Amino acid sequence: MTIMHDIRAIRENPAAFDAALARRGLSPMSDRVLSLDADRRARIVAAETAQADQNRASKEVGAAKARGDDAEFERLRALVAEKKADVTKLQAEASLLDGRLRDLLMEIPNLPLDSVPDGKDEADNVELRRWGSPRAFDFAPVEHFEIAGVKTGMDFETAAKLSGSRFVVLKGGVARIHRALAQFMLDLHVTRHDLQETWTPVLVLENMMVGTGQLPKFGEDSYLTREGYWLIPTSEVTLTNTVNGDLVDHATLPRRMVAHSQCFRSEAGSAGRDTTGMLRQHQFEKVEMVSITDADTGVAEHDRMTRCAEAVLEALELPYRTIVLCTGDMGFGARITHDLEVWLPGQDKYREISSVSYCGDFQARRMNARYRSEKTGKPEFVHTLNGSGLAVGRTLIAVLENGQQADGSVLLPAALHPYLGGATKLRADGGLA
RNA sequence: GGAGCAGUGGCCGAGCGGUCUAAGGCAGCGGUCUUGAAAACCGCCGGGCCAGAGAUGGUCCCGUGGGUUCGAAUCCCACCUGCUCCGCCA
Numbered sequence: 121m122t123i124m125h126d127i128r129a130i131r132e133n134p135a136a137f138d139a140a141l142a143r144r145g146l147s148p149m150s151d152r153v154l155s156l157d158a159d160r161r162a163r164i165v166a167a168e169t170a171q172a173d174q175n176r177a178s179k180e181v182g183a184a185k186a187r188g189d190d191a192e193f194e195r196l197r198a199l200v201a202e203k204k205a206d207v208t209k210l211q212a213e214a215s216l217l218d219g220r221l222r223d224l225l226m227e228i229p230n231l232p233l234d235s236v237p238d239g240k241d242e243a244d245n246v247e248l249r250r251w252g253s254p255r256a257f258d259f260a261p262v263e264h265f266e267i268a269g270v271k272t273g274m275d276f277e278t279a280a281k282l283s284g285s286r287f288v289v290l291k292g293g294v295a296r297i298h299r300a301l302a303q304f305m306l307d308l309h310v311t312r313h314d315l316q317e318t319w320t321p322v323l324v325l326e327n328m329m330v331g332t333g334q335l336p337k338f339g340e341d342s343y344l345t346r347e348g349y350w351l352i353p354t355s356e357v358t359l360t361n362t363v364n365g366d367l368v369d370h371a372t373l374p375r376r377m378v379a380h381s382q383c384f385r386s387e388a389g390s391a392g393r394d395t396t397g398m399l400r401q402h403q404f405e406k407v408e409m410v411s412i413t414d415a416d417t418g419v420a421e422h423d424r425m426t427r428c429a430e431a432v433l434e435a436l437e438l439p440y441r442t443i444v445l446c447t448g449d450m451g452f453g454a455r456i457t458h459d460l461e462v463w464l465p466g467q468d469k470y471r472e473i474s475s476v477s478y479c480g481d482f483q484a485r486r487m488n489a490r491y492r493s494e495k496t497g498k499p500e501f502v503h504t505l506n507g508s509g510l511a512v513g514r515t516l517i518a519v520l521e522n523g524q525q526a527d528g529s530v531l532l533p534a535a536l537h538p539y540l541g542g543a544t545k546l547r548a549d550g551g552l553a
Numbered sequence: 554g555g556a557g558c559a560g561u562g563g564c565c566g567a568g569c570g571g572u573c574u575a576a577g578g579c580a581g582c583g584g585u586c587u588u589g590a591a592a593a594c595c596g597c598c599g600g601g602c603c604a605g606a607g608a609u610g611g612u613c614c615c616g617u618g619g620g621u622u623c624g625a626a627u628c629c630c631a632c633c634u635g636c637u638c639c640g641c642c643a
Contacts, residue, residue: 164603168612175612178624197623204623325634367563367600492563497582499563499600 124225124485127157140231143238143447149228156224160217167210174203226330227337229452230482233419236456239446245459246446251430252439254463255522263466264520265397268528270294272550274398285395286387286402293543293552297519297532298405300539302380302512305407305432309509313428315378315409320358322382323349328361331487333453340388351384356506359410363489367499368412370491374421375412378509380405398513399471405512411505414491415481418503422478426458429474429509435535438518439463441470455480460510462518473514476507520546 130137134150141149177199180192237246264270273294279287290298309315329335329350334342334357343351352358359377368375383406394400409428413421426442433440445457454477461470481501484490490499523530528548537544543552 161603164612168603171613172611193623200623327633369563492581497598 124222124482125153125228126481126485127153127221127225130154131157137231141228143232143236144229144450145240145448146229149224153221153224156217156221160214160221163210163214163217167207167214170203170206170210174200174207177203226486229450230455230479232447232450232454233456233478236450237444237446238448240448241446242449244446245443245449248442248444248458250439250441251434252437252463254439254465257465259526261465261521261524263397263464264517266466267520267524267530268548269524269530269546269550270520276398283402286400288398288401292550293546294516294520294550296540296552297536297546298512298516300536301436301515301519302405302407304435304536304539305509305512305515306378306380308432308435309378309407309409309428312431313376313378315376315428318359318362318377318379320355320379320381322352322355322358322384324352324357324361326350328357328364331361331364332357332483333486337452341386343384343386352381353385354383354406354506354508355379355381355408356410359408360412360483360504360506361487363412363484363502364487366489368489368491368502370414370494373412373414373491373502374417377410378407379410380407380512397517399517401513407509407512409476409505409507409509412489413503413505414493415500415503418478418480418505421503421505422456422458422476425505425507425509426460426476429460429476429507432510432515433460433462433473436515436519436533437535438515438522438533440473451475451477453477453479453482455482458507462514464518464521465524466521471514473518474508474510477505479504479506 125137130150130153134154137150137153138148141147177196180196237244239245265274265276273290273292275289275291276287279289282289306317310317323345326335326348329339329342334350334353342353345351358381359379362377363375383404385402385404387400387402390400398404409425411421411425430440430442440460440462443459443461445454445459450457457475457477459472460474460476462473463469464471480503483504484501489502489504491502492498493500519533519536520530523532523546525531530546532540532544532546534544540552545553547553
């Protein structure tokens with residue numbers, strides 16, 4: 121079976137495993153894991169011993185029959201039947217324990233790297249750096265949906281009629297800026313960062329959601345179709361699972377991909393949070409980066425990917441800060457996460473616009489995705505990383521809020537002008553000029 | 554939606570109840586030859602789990618799960634995935 125955590129490492133150093141969990145605010149689990157593991161192994165040994173007996177007797181049966189020794193033939197037949205019953209019983213027990221261990225490990229989050237700061241929640245995150253400085257306004261900046269030029273092009277009422285809450289209809293200049301942003305980001309990553317442009321499905325088989333860690337624990341967060349397809353909450357799911365089940369050629373690593381996709385999230389559990397504006401939607405667009413690396417280069421790749429995301433904000437002249445999430449605030453599959461927070465003058469706050477995570481072999485174990493190590497000649501799990509580069513809707517918000525003018529128009533960053541037919545501003549009436 | 558076909562080791566592919574300890578090819582690794590390389594030739598060359606300090610041994614794996622059988626890659630059933638044709642359709 122494929123084990124979701126390195127069971128040998130847990131056996132060797134259960135205290136370290138529990139200590140890592142404790143840093144995430146979880147109670148120790150090594151006792152339960154190891155006792156299940158010990159039982160499981162005992163059954164396996166018993167089952168395999170019985171099976172070896174059965175195989176031996178089974179081989180002799182044919183010989184006895186051939187030489188016409190009926191008494192021996194019957195004796196061996198009975199022996200085989202007896203061993204077979206033992207094997208069946210022991211195997212069933214082993215497989216039950218195996219399943220239990222698997223279920224348990226499946227729901228244990230990834231272990232934080234040593235370099236990740238300890239902490240309980242977002243208050244304990246640590247700022248790594250800031251870029252740019254918030255603009256000084258000579259009027260009171262408003263939130264994106266309050267800007268005059270935005271009001272006509274960001275229609276929540278119509279969206280609510282169509283689809284309910286947490287949806288939006290974009291129109292005119294705002295819609296075009298939204299589209300331009302996605303194109304700009306893709307182009308930047310493809311031409312400057314050497315990521316491979318990729319287009320993927322947004323409906324996936326259940327197993328893929330297990331591979332990247334959305335399932336089994338977080339099924340409530342995503343949409344499931346009648347036919348059994350899941351709607352991806354991010355193209356991290358499709359991009360990462362491109363190597364699901366594969367033994368990839370080491371020469372093809374690292375694989376650096378970028379995709380622009382629709383993302384779907386039920387936002388169960390976030391009722392009441394960010395209900396106005398388009399900060400948190402059931403459907404949104406994101407340009408996502410994924411890297412598949414070997415075990416040696418994953419950590420370095422994480423910094424590279426963070427830089428790729430930062431470059432987008434810098435090109436768009438949006439002030440941001442980069443933070444490293446503390447152990448208590450990190451997502452399920454991550455070993456370390458950098459968040460990029462963009463300055464939103466309307467909220468007078470930095471808000472998350474990108475999350476860049478290094479997952480080590482956590483997802484690879486779930487996917488059984490490996491490469492052949494050049495050093496040992498043995499298959500080893502790949503390492504995976506994912507990061508937003510960036511969330512398009514939130515970038516739209518940032519561009520609008522940071523560029524807003526007293527008259528309700530919005531000045532747009534130069535990098536976007538070529539994508540808007542040369543337009544440099546969103547007029548107060550919602551058109552481009 | 555209907556009908557048919559298929560899923561074998563890194564890849565391709567044989568195999569149709571008992572030396573399958575899975576042929577053969579490709580790729581890879583080592584060697585012979587060569588100034589070097591290529592070619593040719595020779596050899597090596599799947600993965601998981603369990604035990605063991607190790608050498609090594611055991612066991613499982615031919616999409617997945619059951620079943621038939623003394624014995625299953627091979628027969629039966631269910632499921633998953635893919636392909637082809639038809640229908641519908643951007």
